[in-house]
Amino acid sequence: MSHPDVTTESKPVRLLLIAGAGLIMAGLLLLPLLAVFIEALRKGWEVFFVSLRDEAALSAVTLTLTAAAISVPLNTLFGVAAAWAVTKFRFKGRALLVSLIDLPFAVSPVIAGLVWVLMFGSHGWFGQWLLASDIKIIFALPGIIIATMFVTFPFVARELIPLMESQGSDQEEAAITLGAGGWQIFRRVTLPNIKWGLLYGVLLCNARAMGEFGAVSVVSGHIRGETNTLPLHVEVLYNEYQFSAAFACATLLALLALVTLGVKSAIEHFTDHSRSVL
Amino acid sequence: MHQRRVIPGFGLSLGFTLIYLSVLILIPLAALFLKAAGLGWQEWWNLLVSARVLAAAKLTFGASAAAAALSSVLGTIVTWVLVRYRFPGRRLMDAMIDLPFALPTAVAGITLTTIYAPNGWVGAYLAQFGIKAAYSPLGVFIALTFVGFPFVVRTLQPVLEDFTKDTEEAAAMLGAGRWVTVRRVVLPMMLPALITGFTLAFARAIGEYGSVIFISGNLPMKTEILPLLIVSQLEQFNVPAAAVIASAMLIVSFMLLFSINLLQRWLDWRHR
Amino acid sequence: MSISIQSIHKTFGSYKALDDISLEVPNGSLTALLGPSGSGKTTLLRIVAGLEFADSGSGKILFHGENVVNVPAGKRQVGFVFQNYALFRHMTVAQNIAFGLTVLPRNLKPTAKAIRERVQELLHLVRLDGLDLRRPDELSGGQRQRVALARALAIRPKVLLLDEPFGALDAQVRKDLRRWLRVFHDEIGLTTLFVTHDQEEALELADQVVVMRNARIEQVGPPQQIYDKPRTPFVYEFLGNVNKLANPNGPAQYVRPHEIEVKFAAEFDPSLDRLAVVQHLFSAGPVAALSVRLDDGQFLEVEITRKQLDELALSEGDSVALGLPPTDRE
Numbered sequence: 001m002s003h004p005d006v007t008t009e010s011k012p013v014r015l016l017l018i019a020g021a022g023l024i025m026a027g028l029l030l031l032p033l034l035a036v037f038i039e040a041l042r043k044g045w046e047v048f049f050v051s052l053r054d055e056a057a058l059s060a061v062t063l064t065l066t067a068a069a070i071s072v073p074l075n076t077l078f079g080v081a082a083a084w085a086v087t088k089f090r091f092k093g094r095a096l097l098v099s100l101i102d103l104p105f106a107v108s109p110v111i112a113g114l115v116w117v118l119m120f121g122s123h124g125w126f127g128q129w130l131l132a133s134d135i136k137i138i139f140a141l142p143g144i145i146i147a148t149m150f151v152t153f154p155f156v157a158r159e160l161i162p163l164m165e166s167q168g169s170d171q172e173e174a175a176i177t178l179g180a181g182g183w184q185i186f187r188r189v190t191l192p193n194i195k196w197g198l199l200y201g202v203l204l205c206n207a208r209a210m211g212e213f214g215a216v217s218v219v220s221g222h223i224r225g226e227t228n229t230l231p232l233h234v235e236v237l238y239n240e241y242q243f244s245a246a247f248a249c250a251t252l253l254a255l256l257a258l259v260t261l262g263v264k265s266a267i268e269h270f271t272d273h274s275r276s277v278l
Numbered sequence: 279m280h281q282r283r284v285i286p287g288f289g290l291s292l293g294f295t296l297i298y299l300s301v302l303i304l305i306p307l308a309a310l311f312l313k314a315a316g317l318g319w320q321e322w323w324n325l326l327v328s329a330r331v332l333a334a335a336k337l338t339f340g341a342s343a344a345a346a347a348l349s350s351v352l353g354t355i356v357t358w359v360l361v362r363y364r365f366p367g368r369r370l371m372d373a374m375i376d377l378p379f380a381l382p383t384a385v386a387g388i389t390l391t392t393i394y395a396p397n398g399w400v401g402a403y404l405a406q407f408g409i410k411a412a413y414s415p416l417g418v419f420i421a422l423t424f425v426g427f428p429f430v431v432r433t434l435q436p437v438l439e440d441f442t443k444d445t446e447e448a449a450a451m452l453g454a455g456r457w458v459t460v461r462r463v464v465l466p467m468m469l470p471a472l473i474t475g476f477t478l479a480f481a482r483a484i485g486e487y488g489s490v491i492f493i494s495g496n497l498p499m500k501t502e503i504l505p506l507l508i509v510s511q512l513e514q515f516n517v518p519a520a521a522v523i524a525s526a527m528l529i530v531s532f533m534l535l536f537s538i539n540l541l542q543r544w545l546d547w548r549h550r
Numbered sequence: 551m552s553i554s555i556q557s558i559h560k561t562f563g564s565y566k567a568l569d570d571i572s573l574e575v576p577n578g579s580l581t582a583l584l585g586p587s588g589s590g591k592t593t594l595l596r597i598v599a600g601l602e603f604a605d606s607g608s609g610k611i612l613f614h615g616e617n618v619v620n621v622p623a624g625k626r627q628v629g630f631v632f633q634n635y636a637l638f639r640h641m642t643v644a645q646n647i648a649f650g651l652t653v654l655p656r657n658l659k660p661t662a663k664a665i666r667e668r669v670q671e672l673l674h675l676v677r678l679d680g681l682d683l684r685r686p687d688e689l690s691g692g693q694r695q696r697v698a699l700a701r702a703l704a705i706r707p708k709v710l711l712l713d714e715p716f717g718a719l720d721a722q723v724r725k726d727l728r729r730w731l732r733v734f735h736d737e738i739g740l741t742t743l744f745v746t747h748d749q750e751e752a753l754e755l756a757d758q759v760v761v762m763r764n765a766r767i768e769q770v771g772p773p774q775q776i777y778d779k780p781r782t783p784f785v786y787e788f789l790g791n792v793n794k795l796a797n798p799n800g801p802a803q804y805v806r807p808h809e810i811e812v813k814f815a816a817e818f819d820p821s822l823d824r825l826a827v828v829q830h831l832f833s834a835g836p837v838a839a840l841s842v843r844l845d846d847g848q849f850l851e852v853e854i855t856r857k858q859l860d861e862l863a864l865s866e867g868d869s870v871a872l873g874l875p876p877t878d879r880e
Contacts, residue, residue, distance in 0.1 A: 006450035007443045009460075014363055021359035021371070024352045028424060029377045032389040035399070039392055078298045085291035089283060097295070099539070103303055106531040108485025109383075110505040111524045114512065115306035118313050123517055125309060149302055170636035172285055173601050176623045177630040178650030178705055182286035188653070192640040211382025214487035218509060231384040231488070238388045238492065247392075250385040257380035264380075265373035282603045284623055 036254045040247035051245035059225045060233035067229060068209040071149040076202055079156025087164040104153045112150040113218025116143055139221030144229060147215040152205045159201030163194055196271040207260040211253055314525035317518055325522050330498055337415055338504040342483035345422035349479045350472055353430025361438045375431050378424050383488025390421050391492040413495030418503060421489045426479030433475035434468060470545050474538055481534045551614040551708040551741050552577040553598060559608035560593055567593045569765040575743055580735045582752035583745045585762035591745045592713055599623055599630045599711050613708060629702030633714040635694045637686040643697050644669050644682035650705040672700040692723045712744035716751060728755055749789045753777060761785050793850045807853040811873030812862060818871035828868045833859055
């Protein structure tokens with residue numbers, strides 16, 4: 001005898017919905033992911049490896065890693081400071097500050113690049129001065145870094161703020177009554193409590209930093225072997241009809257995405273961390 | 279009056295936060311608006327109603343809205359299945375939802391183009407029916423659906439997880455069939471989250487660049503989106519025009535996010 | 551060490567949390583701050599601890615005659631037990647208890663061995679021997695509370711402050727811990743100030759009860775005096791069951807249910823007693839509760855012993871004479 005559960009659908013409907021969801025996932029998400037790898041290997045492993053060992057590809061990887069190595073730690077530092085200020089204290093304008101931190105999410109990547117051209121480009125605010133001082137920001141590494149920093153700005157702060165808000169300040173206050181100083185409180189009480197959230201934020205920040213395309217594209221100038229990050233290198237190869245090479249380099253970025261998703265999902269699973277979007 | 283605080287680090291953390299925020303975000307955005315404000319209202323108007331800008335705006339907002347709508351439908355089905363049913367592969371499905379966020383947009387762009395090009399896996403099939411996917415507004419729509427999908431799922435998911443089953447049990451006890459319960463009880467309760475998810479997907483789609491420019495074909499007046507128009511103005515050294523279009527886009531985006539905030543606040547208030 | 555609180559004010563924006571509070575906590579006493587939520591008792595406790603600051607220019611907090619208003623919380627040598635204990639979730643019980651010793655500057659920090667011994671000693675003191683390697687989430691509520699207490703005592707505080715120490719516990723554990731804390735306090739003799747909203751807890755545990763309401767102190771005194779001679783209607787109603795008798799010729803009279811003497815109607819003395827009819831009888835337990843209606847229509851709750859009830863052989867609908875206590879109150 002069956003006991004119909006009033007809070008779920010009949011079995012055929014359930015199976016139909018699961019199949020539908022599977023189809024959506026396969027068509028919308030899985031198909032493109034598979035396509036990256038299949039296209040990359042279309043002309044065989046040899047072409048694949050040659051494309052990756054190409055000098056321009058290597059320099060693109062180096063540039064991408066450099067930009068991430070600078071922007072991610074800075075934004076992490078900012079995220080921790082901002083979360084501390086916003087969650088441990090009450091002050092006027094606090095709510096406004098929280099919304100301002102999220103601001104870059106509302107800005108198109110292209111505009112995130114454009115603002116730096118307006119600041120440091122040859123017609124920008126500091127353009128003439130930079131030209132006279134022989135400092136290059138736009139179409140050079142500094143431009144790529146600041147554009148990356150702009151788009152990845154909120155990631156760490158946005159993970160930490162709700163986390164630290166929900167944890168409250170009781171443990172910090174307890175540490176204070178026991179005589180701990182500021183740095184001791186942060187390192188021995190706060191940090192262990194937020195480490196998974198922090199790692200989560202850094203992970204998302206890093207994925208976006210390494211994969212950013214629009215903002216970097218505006219400020220880079222596409223100088224081959226010099227200012228092309230890996231995503232830009234993929235674009236250049238694709239536009240030159242070197243499809244297999246383009247997809248070979250794209251596999252590196254797709255693997256980065258898969259690792260990010262794997263670690264992210266592991267953190268969510270082991271720490272009850274609520275899911276966040278990049 | 280100086281307020282005493284027990285927890286240390288207020289001045290240091292707030293000071294660093296404000297300086298960093300100003301230098302990296304606020305001052306550059308101000309530079310953009312100042313540049314755009316350098317043009318008079320008349321020039322703004324002429325620029326924004328020029329045929330090319332209007333065509334790009336129509337495509338950008340139209341395709342974004344349509345894509346966000348499709349994402350909402352697909353996202354609702356997938357979220358329902360993820361939250362309510364247990365089946366093999368569920369955790370993998372859950373983890374894969376975020377692929378469009380994690381996959382760099384350039385990679386998504388060239389991949390979708392390859393799939394939907396007239397000689398691609400899906401494109402060739404569609405071509406048999408005379409449907410052109412890549413290099414057409416349809417291609418833009420496909421790319422933006424891909425991009426917006428996770429926003430809908432990740433907004434709906436926690437809300438649906440928080441629903442207790444007692445309202446549904448109550449509806450069933452009152453004699454409502456399952457379909458009536460879902461349509462009259464569950465879906466209305468999900469609606470606010472669905473609107474939020476739609477708006478987030480829409481806002482993201484408007485600014486999207488990397489995943490669209492490969493598949494769109496970038497024909498002015500036909501398949502050119504606003505972010506690309508900004509880039510092309512910049513490449514032609516028409517910086518003021520780029521700044522005006524960018525400012526107008528930003529104003530729209532800020533208003534969208536502001537309305538989401540209002541919606542959320544209203545919902546929080548109503549819940550109390 | 552004694553605590554002396556002298557005319558403390560505290561406002562949050564336009565909200566007055568403490569309005570001119572002065573209080574003496576004698577050395578070695580166990581003092582309860584009792585009041586409903588929002589009365590300001592927790593704010594006062596936090597100001598004594600240094601976790602909150604009184605309005606600038608207002609009042610003093612003296613520890614043994616020394617003003618500590620400008621001494622930071624970490625240097626006041628105050629043991630503070632938080633309402634939800636605020637245990638460090640990522641540390642073991644032993645690490646929690648040792649925390650206050652390990653954050654001391656290098657020249658004051660005890661050796662690792664000395665810290666270990668002190669932790670064992672404290673674990674023994676709070677009867678948690680052998681639990682040193684557990685984590686807070688592996689402990690029961692009562693055990694967590696005692697870990698929090700041991701952690702606070704590790705720094706050899708001069709005063710102990712407890713915020714709703716039994717608030718988060720179930721009824722039975724609460725009663726046990728209450729008695730244990732009383733004995734514990736008598737053993738270590740540390741000046742202790744605790745916050746509670748539970749009158750039974752305050753009366754049973756404290757040497758001195760401070761009743762607070764709306765940012766002010768209503769009454770201070772030993773539990774017996776507070777209960778028997780409440781100074782204001784609020785204190786009367788807040789501490790224990792009470793009947794409020796309207797009096798057409800003067801202020802309302804407050805009478806506790808057990809203060810009313812029940813006699814046969816035949817013993818009615820018109821100069822002292824009132825006549826009443828028993829409406830309802832509840833006698834499951836050592837004490838019988840009667841609900842009676844007075845001749846003027848007012849209802850009273852009366853408590854008598856089972857023995858008295860049997861002697862009177864009352865049943866619902868019977869008439870009785872009630873001897874009310876005299877109305878003179880200080």
